Amino acid sequence: MKCARCDSENYIKNGIVLDRQRYCCLACNYNYTTNIKRGYPTEIKRKAIDLAIAGYNHRAIGRLLSVSNVTVAKWVRQHSNADYPSYVPQLT
Ligand SMILES: [Zn+2]
Secondary structure (H helix, E strand, C coil): CCCCCCCCCCCCEEECCCCCEEEEECCCCCCEEEECCCCCCCCHHHHHHHHHCCCHHHHHHHHHHHCHHHHHHHHHHHHHHCCCCCCCCCCC
């Protein structure tokens, strides 16, 4: 894990903020956290997976949810490994 500002790997734990571990960089004193939430909300993902299972193709799902079909394909692949082991994603 590296400092978001200076790439130093010297840090100390500096408390928990919003359920995330906060670190303090010893090189530049910058406070940063891990597990920063990025990307789309879980509901959108879940909806995409449900639609995929219902038989929609990735492009259709992408149009419905305003995400790229590549992103949809990625989610479906992730979830086919995790939550839906029996579901085999279609390749478009
Ligand atoms: Zn730093």
